[in-house]
Amino acid sequence: MARVPRKSQIYDGESFHLFWKCHNNNFLLEDDYIKRYFYKLLLKYSQKYNVKIHSYSILSNHPHIFGTLGKLNLFSQFQRVTNSMLAKEINENSSRVGQVVLDRYKIIPVREVEQQLSVMLYLDMNAVKAGLAGHPKYYKWSSYNYYAFGVHDPLLTPSPYYLALSGVQEKRMAIYRELIECKLIELKKWNVAKKQSSREDSNETLIKLL
Template identity: 30%
Template structure:
C-alpha cells in the first residue's frame, strides 16, 4: 500500500516524536542533551520553526513545533537528525543508524488540543516513573513554561501567553493545568494520531486540513455495509 505524503501545513502546530532504533538509548551524558537542544535551536531559527514544548527522554524525543512554511519541520528534523547521529556516533565510537526510521508527527488543532499536547509532552517523565513531578526533570520545556527558567529555544505560543498578563501569571496558570489528569481517552487520541500520523482535532478541523492538504486526514473506515448510503458517502470523501 502506497504511503501517504506527510501532512505538513504552515502555521499549524505539529506534535513530533522521534524514537531510538529498536528503543536504543539516544542520550547518555548531559552533554548529549545539551548538544541536541543547541542544534534544535540553530535549525529552528534557520528554517523558521517555532519550538513551544519539548522533552528529551533517554531513548526518544517529543517536540511541539509551528513551522512558517510547509516543509519547515521536515527540513529541521532532517538537518537535526543528520548532525546528531554524526555527533553521537563519534562520541560513542559507533556506526549506523540511531533513529527509528521516519519521525512521527500530527497536526494539532490549536484551540482544543495545543495546551493538552504541551502537557502531554512535559508529563512524559512522570508517566515513565522517572520523576514524581515534571519540575523535577531537567530536559523539558516545563522548566520554562511553568518554572520560569528562561530557555531561549522556546517561543511562547499565543495561546500560552493568553494565560496571563505577566510571566508569573502565565506560569501559575500553566502549572494549574497540571493539577488535573489528562483523561485516558485523550491520551490515547494523542498517541494514536501521532503514531499513525493523522490529525488531532475536531471533525471540522480535519475537514479543513483535508481541503488544504489535498489528502485525507483520517483513516478509511473499516467494515460496514458497503451498499449503505452512509458508507458510500464516507468513501466518496476519502
C-alpha cells in the same frame, strides 16, 4: 498509492507534535551531554529554518517537540540536518556505527487551539511517566520550568494558547502549575488502579492453581 488523509497532512504555517524513537528503542539520548547537544542543534537550526518551538521533552530514547513550522520544505531540512548531525555525534561519541533514528519521524498536526495545551501538558509530564523524575520541575530537559516558573529558555517561543490563559504572567504560570498538579493526581490514581488490578489478576491466577 493511497492518499494521505487531510487530517494527517501538515501544511505551511501549521502547528505540530513531532516525535521519534531511537533505533531498536536504544537509550541513545541517555547521556546528558547528548541531550545538551541535541538541544543546541534544535536551538541553532530552528532559527535557521524558521521553526518555532513551543514545548519539548528530551527523554533517553526519544524526544517530543511541539511547535509551528514556517515552510514545509524548510521544516524537512530542519529535521534532516538535526537528525543527521545528532546521529554523527552519537556514533562518534560512543564508537558505534549505524542508524540512530528509527525509520521516519512521526508528525501530528495540532490544529485545534485547545489541543495546544493538551500537547504541552503531555510533553511536560513525559519524564514523570517514564520514571525519570518525581515531578516535572526536577527534569531539566523539558519546557515545564519555562511555563511554570518563567525560567529563561532560549529555545522556546510561548504557545499562543498559553499566553491566552491570562494577560498576567504570574497568573499564567500559576494556572499552568495547577494544570500539571491535576495531571500528577490523575497519574497517581492510574498507577494505584493499575497495581490493584495487577494484584487481583495475581490472586485469580493463584486461586486457579490451588
